[in-house]
Amino acid sequence: MMTSSSAPFFRVGEEDEYGQHPSVLQQPSSAAPASSSATVAPQKKKRNLPGKPNPDAEVIALSPKSLLATNRFVCEVCNKGFQREQNLQLHRRGHNLPWKLKQKNPNEVRRRVYLCPEPTCVHHDPSRALGDLTGIKKHYCRKHGEKKWKCDKCSKRYAVHSDWKAHSKICGTREYRCDCGTLFSRRDSFITHRAFCDALAQENARLPAHGLNTSFGGQLYANRTLNLGLPQLNPTQLSSLLRTTGTGAAGASQFDHVNMATASSSSSFRQPPPPQQQQQQTHPNSAFFLGGSSYSQQGFNTEELLQSKPFHGMMQLQDLQTVSANNAATSSSAANLFDLGFFSGSAGNIDNVNHMMNNHIDTNMPSPFYNPSLQGEHEQQQQQMPATALLHKAAQMELAAPTSNFRPSFYMGGRESGSSRSQLEQENHFQDLINSITNGNGSGTLVFGNEQMAAFGGFNPAGLDQESKLHHNLTAGGRGGITRDFLGVGGMVRSMTTAGGVHLGVENINSMDSEMKARSFGAGRIQ
Amino acid sequence: MDGSAEEEEEEEDDFHCSTSSHLPASSSNRHLDVDVDLSSSSWAPPLLLQCARAMTSCDARRARRLMWTLNELASPYGDVDQKLAAFFLQALLARASSSGPLTLRALADAARRNRSFDATRRTALRFQELSPWSSFGHVAANAAILDAFFSSSSSSTSSLHILDLSNTFCTQWPTLLEALAMRASDADTPRVSITTVVVSASSVQEEVMGEIGRRMERFARLMGVPFRFEAVHRPAGRDLSDLDLDRLVSEGGGSAALAVNCVNSLRGVPAVGSHRDALLAAFRRLNPLIVTVVEEEAELSTPKGEEEKEGDAFLKVFRESLEFFSTYLESLEESFPRASEERLALEREAGRAVMDLVACPAAESAERRDTGARWSRRMRTAGFEPVEYCDDMTDDLRALLRRYREGWSMRAGGVVGGAAGTFLAWRDKPSVWASAWKPAMRN
Numbered sequence A: 001m002m003t004s005s006s007a008p009f010f011r012v013g014e015e016d017e018y019g020q021h022p023s024v025l026q027q028p029s030s031a032a033p034a035s036s037s038a039t040v041a042p043q044k045k046k047r048n049l050p051g052k053p054n055p056d057a058e059v060i061a062l063s064p065k066s067l068l069a070t071n072r073f074v075c076e077v078c079n080k081g082f083q084r085e086q087n088l089q090l091h092r093r094g095h096n097l098p099w100k101l102k103q104k105n106p107n108e109v110r111r112r113v114y115l116c117p118e119p120t121c122v123h124h125d126p127s128r129a130l131g132d133l134t135g136i137k138k139h140y141c142r143k144h145g146e147k148k149w150k151c152d153k154c155s156k157r158y159a160v161h162s163d164w165k166a167h168s169k170i171c172g173t174r175e176y177r178c179d180c181g182t183l184f185s186r187r188d189s190f191i192t193h194r195a196f197c198d199a200l201a202q203e204n205a206r207l208p209a210h211g212l213n214t215s216f217g218g219q220l221y222a223n224r225t226l227n228l229g230l231p232q233l234n235p236t237q238l239s240s241l242l243r244t245t246g247t248g249a250a251g252a253s254q255f256d257h258v259n260m261a262t263a264s265s266s267s268s269f270r271q272p273p274p275p276q277q278q279q280q281q282t283h284p285n286s287a288f289f290l291g292g293s294s295y296s297q298q299g300f301n302t303e304e305l306l307q308s309k310p311f312h313g314m315m316q317l318q319d320l321q322t323v324s325a326n327n328a329a330t331s332s333s334a335a336n337l338f339d340l341g342f343f344s345g346s347a348g349n350i351d352n353v354n355h356m357m358n359n360h361i362d363t364n365m366p367s368p369f370y371n372p373s374l375q376g377e378h379e380q381q382q383q384q385m386p387a388t389a390l391l392h393k394a395a396q397m398e399l400a401a402p403t404s405n406f407r408p409s410f411y412m413g414g415r416e417s418g419s420s421r422s423q424l425e426q427e428n429h430f431q432d433l434i435n436s437i438t439n440g441n442g443s444g445t446l447v448f449g450n451e452q453m454a455a456f457g458g459f460n461p462a463g464l465d466q467e468s469k470l471h472h473n474l475t476a477g478g479r480g481g482i483t484r485d486f487l488g489v490g491g492m493v494r495s496m497t498t499a500g501g502v503h504l505g506v507e508n509i510n511s512m513d514s515e516m517k518a519r520s521f522g523a524g525r526i527q
Numbered sequence B: 001m002d003g004s005a006e007e008e009e010e011e012e013d014d015f016h017c018s019t020s021s022h023l024p025a026s027s028s029n030r031h032l033d034v035d036v037d038l039s040s041s042s043w044a045p046p047l048l049l050q051c052a053r054a055m056t057s058c059d060a061r062r063a064r065r066l067m068w069t070l071n072e073l074a075s076p077y078g079d080v081d082q083k084l085a086a087f088f089l090q091a092l093l094a095r096a097s098s099s100g101p102l103t104l105r106a107l108a109d110a111a112r113r114n115r116s117f118d119a120t121r122r123t124a125l126r127f128q129e130l131s132p133w134s135s136f137g138h139v140a141a142n143a144a145i146l147d148a149f150f151s152s153s154s155s156s157t158s159s160l161h162i163l164d165l166s167n168t169f170c171t172q173w174p175t176l177l178e179a180l181a182m183r184a185s186d187a188d189t190p191r192v193s194i195t196t197v198v199v200s201a202s203s204v205q206e207e208v209m210g211e212i213g214r215r216m217e218r219f220a221r222l223m224g225v226p227f228r229f230e231a232v233h234r235p236a237g238r239d240l241s242d243l244d245l246d247r248l249v250s251e252g253g254g255s256a257a258l259a260v261n262c263v264n265s266l267r268g269v270p271a272v273g274s275h276r277d278a279l280l281a282a283f284r285r286l287n288p289l290i291v292t293v294v295e296e297e298a299e300l301s302t303p304k305g306e307e308e309k310e311g312d313a314f315l316k317v318f319r320e321s322l323e324f325f326s327t328y329l330e331s332l333e334e335s336f337p338r339a340s341e342e343r344l345a346l347e348r349e350a351g352r353a354v355m356d357l358v359a360c361p362a363a364e365s366a367e368r369r370d371t372g373a374r375w376s377r378r379m380r381t382a383g384f385e386p387v388e389y390c391d392d393m394t395d396d397l398r399a400l401l402r403r404y405r406e407g408w409s410m411r412a413g414g415v416v417g418g419a420a421g422t423f424l425a426w427r428d429k430p431s432v433w434a435s436a437w438k439p440a441m442r443n
Helices: A064-068 A085-094 A133-144 A161-170 A187-196 A198-202 A222-228 A235-245 A249-264 A273-282 A302-325 A334-343 A349-359 A387-399 A421-438 A449-457 A461-476 A479-485 A489-497 A499-508 A514-518 B005-009 B027-032 B044-056 B060-073 B080-096 B100-113 B117-130 B132-151 B173-183 B203-223 B245-252 B275-285 B305-309 B311-335 B341-359 B372-382 B391-402
Strands: A058-061 A112-115 B159-166 B191-199 B227-234 B257-263 B290-296 B384-386 B408-412 B422-426 B429-439
Touching: A064 A133, A112 A133, A133 A161, A187 B117, A187 B173, A187 B203, B044 B060, B044 B080, B044 B311, B060 B080, B080 B100, B080 B311, B080 B341, B100 B341, B117 B132, B117 B203, B117 B341, B132 B159, B132 B173, B132 B257, B132 B290, B132 B311, B132 B391, B132 B422, B132 B429, B159 B173, B173 B191, B173 B203, B191 B203, B203 B227, B245 B275, B275 B372, B275 B384, B290 B372, B311 B341, B311 B422, B311 B429, B372 B384, B372 B429, B391 B408, B391 B422
Parallel strands: A058 A112, B159 B191, B159 B257, B191 B227, B257 B290
Antiparallel strands: B290 B429, B384 B429, B408 B422, B422 B429
């Protein structure tokens, strides 16, 4: 317990292992590089350069105990502790005790510098003494003290309370930005993302940089973003971009980034057509057009051809017009996707696309409207049937008696045309089982059947008429082929419930439950 | 339609569910001939359980009736109950027609064919972003590994070899590498080598792992951590118990500290026979610095496979599966947005797991989870003792949970059957178990 004196920081009476006499006026200048001027102007409080203490100053070496002590001034009445004597005096007023605020006489006061008691510390040497008591206390705590304060969110530890408070304010508000443009509020998701991010994959191996900080400068430097230019984005990535745009900042920034890249200049696409083609070949299921102008070389399989056809009939010009209007827009919609895909700065393509849309029914052609947001799961692509064709087929089925063609695959995965014999047998087996269950209760009683039949009821008959011609095409394409794609209502209906089919007639399907409505992603809202 | 009054009188007592609101008079329920309150929040498990019971007791008529009802309601795109109904009914049908393995293979083929690096990455990372289900185990394991490494004398040799048996595609390791880089001083960042064992059958999987390896290496270079990566592929059906561990380890770095990391992989080792014990004993012989085990909590391992044929054992597994997947699907539903491709992929995976558990023999199963308590007993038998999670680690885990939505909590292992380690609980139901082990000192 310290007595209140004018110089409370003298260690008078305190034990100290360093044995220094506090009031020795040392002249550290012999050891110190006294580059600062020797004379001190007493009027103004002069700050020394950091690391170069005032050679005239009085050197104080406090013990760890006194450094760590808080509230050394204690009120005799209520035992409340205070850090400063002034505060104690003010408090004493409240007890009606005599109090006196002491003034420091600037003429008399000596500069004091403080030493760190830890012998291994650099500040233990008088030539590296610290000029501030608070400073030395914080230093000691930080470097040599126990870290008692811990951040709630990230569990970083601090010895000094104010450090901890300062950190808590910032923690969680800091955003990490990956080179690919995604924003993260959590460090761990950021790190994990970064490790697998395509943006990282594009960079050359850097010199080993310790820790993350050096590498995550995090700006979207224009040149680098070009690596994420459209040709390199595969369908799944772009579709996920689209999908996430509506769901939060991360998605938005991702998407904005992509838009920026493409809107900046068409010449920014580094990738020339050839790699594009390669890419197409390795992703034969991609109905997703990846920019550039060489349409004719896409090698899509017939299933997608069939699938893409009806779309054109429904969705032509209206969408193209929206698209052209949105050429530089940053809104997230399939229209924009189309923008990215086709226009790359040149408006002349609109006519081309129109032309192609109308005429290329019979040739292989990518359909950008083919809901890209579905392509996350490639397995769905092969099984999807555009809603219009589904409708027609369902209508057909309702009219006809249930046939053996109607094979409820019951949510089975094996629907590819390459399904094995045993697969078919198995499904027949299922059919028997289920028929026995349903007592031959006709078509559409399976899992998906009921929902869909009800949904079909709400459909625009005009749509059906339009599609009868297409249906012709479809059936002409090989009956066996079609029924094998979706082995019965289960398959068709299944794809119906996925947004690929939904977004076509979504406005008309009143009876669809909200689950399915929600499934019409942003990309599907083509009005 | 079976719905006549006579039928109803014939119903057995346990057809009534506790949630029943007695609506037999209403047309819809009469039509369905079931006395279950279908508007209650979990109608599927009772119905499914009754269906399974009817099947095991060969009550064909009742089973058919229940199946019809479930079929009416099931949907893999509906709510949790509808999904449960869809997956479990599908599996029951497969079981009834003895076509479980075939169906499973078809489902797996369909999924595998389209599992690109990109889709895999997206699903895994999104899952970790939105739910602590998988990141909990990662954080716990990494913390244990780092702690053991830095407090052991081998940190002076500055070399860590990780034998990784997991199904999370190495998403666990970037944070570990970063933490390692941060914690070590510039001069002596430890060398890290990871040997990851993947159970896969397809070349696609190999491509995926190849890409993963490349990215890991690049990332490690970025972090300034000397790094080696190796992926070992095991064909499906071959479990881990006959891995040549010694070769794997010695190639990784003979003098390095060894950490064995098992995330969701021990359940793939058949519970029948002594395979599991053999594998753990093999781990013990490697004398690792630490073994981290993360598994999902469900009692689905029957010690003798033959018992599966018997009704009781099957029903027990069925019931436990219902409960586990009910929790899992519910947590997915709450964590992901309404329309999510990633969640769909995870749910389909769950559907395959259900098919495996319900319709396929235990001896070939990859989904036979077990409880933390029972795994703990096995680890002790194998010569390991638990490493306690220090306060810092539990603080870290709690901080992790705070970053996710409501509903998650932590439970000490001891209160869940006397297990070691710690549990992640969804709505108070222990779901994921994480623990750390070191070789027990022999007296």
